[in-house]
Amino acid sequence: MRKLPVIFLLMILFACSEKESTVEKHGYVSKTPDLSAGVMMPEILWSFGRVGGAQVSPGGENILYSVTYYDIEENKPYNDIYSVPVEGGEPENLTRSTSNESGAMWRPDGKKIGFLSAVSGSTQLWEMETDGSRPRQVTEIEGGISGFKYSPDGTKIFYIKSMKLDESVNDMYPDLPKANARIESDLMYRHWDKWHDYTYNHIFVADYSDGKVGEGKDIMEGERYDSPMKPFGGTGQIAWSPDGKTLAYTCKKKTGKAYSVSTNSDIYFYDMETGETTNFTEGMMGYDKNPVFSPDGKYLTWESMERDGYESDKNRLFVANLETGEKTNYSEGFDQNAHNLSWSSDGQTIFFISNIHATDEIFKLQLTDRKIERLTDGIHNYQSVEQAGDQLVAQRVSMSHPADLYSVNPESGEAQNLTSVNDELLGAITMGNVEERWMETTDGKQMHSWVIYPPDFDPNKKYPVLLYCQGGPQGTVSQFWSYRWNFQMMAANGYIVVAPNRRGLPGFGQEWNEQISKDYGGQNIKDYLTAIDEVAKEPFVDKNRLGAVGASYGGFSVYYLAGHHDGRFSAFISHDGMFNFEQMYSTTEEMWFVNWDIGGPFWEKENEAAQRSYSFSPHKYVQNWDTPILVIHGEKDFRVPPGQGLAAFNSAVLRDVPAKLLYFPEENHWVLQPQNGILWQREFFGWLDKWLK
Template structure:
């Protein structure tokens, strides 16, 4: 009898503990999202024993963020904050002798890992944007925005800025494009490449002239030659930069002198497209860079080229590989490289054998960013995230890809948060082609219940939903509201071969739209727990365009969406051409300026289909969005309300194409979820 009672008591305790544990689990909240530490920029030390990286934390009360530099051993031991915690510090860069330079307050500082106080290396009036060490440790190359006509004269630049600030005339005057970019009006400064002598503090401008290093967009990166005698960088010297992707690779001696164009033509390429990320092989024999073949197309396939510096011959290492390289890094033996590759909603890491051309997969699941290779070439540091976890620091083997997690910054915060992994699916889209998507179920999912669903459409359009932890469009955050989240990667998405990516251009409302229509039908047929009478769609940028397009073509769907959420979407392709800044984009997508060829502007512009508008829409736009001017949000709102259709317009006067300030982000989430709940619950 006593034994039975003990058994019953034990069972009760076990079930009780299980119940308590279940109660402790909860859905993700905005407080969780804002509290996550955001890791970036891992760098392995010259002796291979430590990794420096940054961790950013958002401060909602002050509506800003703070970034610190951390150190950890490659064995996972000895984690500590390296920066003092008072001012933000970023861009940790190891000197060849093992000291750490970093940016704080727009200047370069240098500190031994055993010292408590850093030494300031620069007092550059215009500040420092990026920097790298020379291999011999004697020099630092950095970029800074300057008035090109004033050269190295810091005093003259300061005087000019003060004169402008003190003037009562605030007019901006322009005579050419680009007069503004992303979120900023052009201040007539150019980004130039400087060289700093570390011992003396002397510096000089290596790229004087009326052009930017790096270019305004698409391209970047600069590197020393292994002998520290030269720098390579990218720059666009086109007459009409606003309409050109012709970013080239250049070389300049560190002592100063004429620039030398390195990306000259070869038998199968004239290098009139976008070149980026120039690097030297560790032995100095090769200059490598990524190259897009087609001029004006920012989403062409990035091929990896090498230039044999002795023979003067180019070789395309990935000509026969239909892959999309996001970044790469040389291994110390100069015989192989690591590549980060966008592939079917994952960012994978693979090793490329230079001689054999063989690709070996090292890291495949999730989203993997950054590459820092150890001096012995045996390991590499990277950041890894999944839909259910933000970035943490890992080290992997360059031989077999075996990996080990080093940091656990967000484990405790998210330990009791209930989240579901993504579930992949494939279906037949336009023309019967296979299209990929995935769903995320809400927390505490019950197969026997019916759930509302939200269909996400990504931006780009050349982009993709991935297995990632996103801070602006966090899938788990939306699923936590009780929605089944559906992410489809339609025509134009990256990671499915270049042909698939190409098929969006000049066809914005065509096959990509048909893919979404077919995807909706497949999802409703395949997932019986979705309530087909409670579905919505949402998207930003191109996704916002697609909301406007869906609004005018809702009858194509088997089941109409109850409501749409449009963030910074294009409404009128004509007006967008005249207000956007990177003109190469619409000129490629719609076959030139509209006055030269109107066909695709007229065919695919949502404003031509206002007659068909009938679905309630939430419209959000940032006033400092110069990619898609906020008037693109005013127009559909005016059309909807004039027609008597429910709509809400939210304009953020202090945000850009993205909503990033913590308090604005909370308001953004609350506004969207309140709107969706009113139609789906």
């Protein structure tokens, strides 16, 4: 009986929202921003609906997906679940509530939709009819869950629950309940943006029958490991076999220092009948993750990297014959990465996403002849792909258009819109032109760059130019749509943007991608200067008004350029950039990154590669700084700890260089809260306008 008020509350929320046409059409909608400027503004950017989580129904007729809107005044997101026919038609908001529903999933029989909601006080599994009616809470698991999947035969589910296995100070000293401290004896005590909370993600399996869930069994009982892996892993790292007898899951079964220096995750098989777990990828030393069974259960495909400790190694497409145990690398001879793998309904083809020359495209692998074909070609990024009947359903984005869902012909690659979530806002603003350019580098190679022009660009005028420095460092400058580093926002503020795919970025072969490791102050810096120098030759560019901006590795690039730019630039902005490599090595959390890319610790004086890397540390060249710089950093950034930004800002001030610090106590390596995001944009352009206009 205690569940009834909660059920009634959710039903009332759904029912009430049906009465308002604007809510019924869009779910939660924040206030319409001021569109009078006719170009991108921070408030417009944060008003776009964000599409995600597409999933095709068992019969292939409909697609579930989510749309998230941010309320700027409340400084929080609202998420609704939608459906749209695969053949096209009017999308339907299934939840239409002021609570947040997520993780939507078709029940295998197609008769109900499962989803996550915290309306009861903790996140639990709920189900509703396929039209969104009759929501009902299914689980009542202490502490809540963070994800789930039905087994293909509909007789079981797995769910993810956080299990406390380590002692806190208060557990160790119960007579000191107000003591606030940590006691550590090994690494990985914090990761990305959170201190370890003494808990681990564990997978539970339970019997399921028409909305009733039995007692869950922890298949990782007592293990101090996470599946899905933290901080970004989701249920895509776990897969049911078609017969429901096997659960494949991704896990890195290491702790402390061993975890911090390794990228060796594996795929494990849990046998539902015997309760035994086996390491299916034992001996494969890099990342192995995201398993997907073929429809007939005879094969398994997954993403695999070869080398332990190298997080940007080639992401290979592996397939295993589960009857013979043979594992085959289908990426041999394919000098690109493979992501987001999915099977065709007949089990003969694997569709996947791969970056090629700065766009993310759909490819397909024919198993019978090992042939890989490219399906799509355009100025866009595809982010996911799944077969639906005789079509593919894919999510697509570009620098000029936030994500929408598309129907893609699996033979021709032709695409048609299934959703148009942001057409109203997009129709009210003018975007700048996006142009591709190829440039010759200082070592005689060809480098791809994007050039983005202001709306209503006039070649007879003179414009300031921004050099965009990408992070990663191995993160491609593709057709991404960013809610912070948004090129159309920069263009709307009157800047030409040049965004080069300098050395160290994927999509141009593994040799190009790997060159940057242990060469941070080398060829890629020359590539940056090539890009800005080439664009600066144009008659519409004001050479006296050039700026350089970037985050993470891009933030390092800005700090390094500040000491080596020979007067090219008049303003710099560095967000969460590396400033002091020795300090960075000693304080970051994932040691595999600095070990591989820098080459090792600073105390290894005989390690020539490492010592060369430390010679590139920007703090060694502060004596050359003479250009105004804005430093931005987040307190919860444990990848590039906040001391890096504070040291850079302090050094600039002590050098009498015009400087400003924008510091976010509640943000991590990114900026995720709406009002902080808008503040970021205002300070970003305020600084650039002051020195470049």
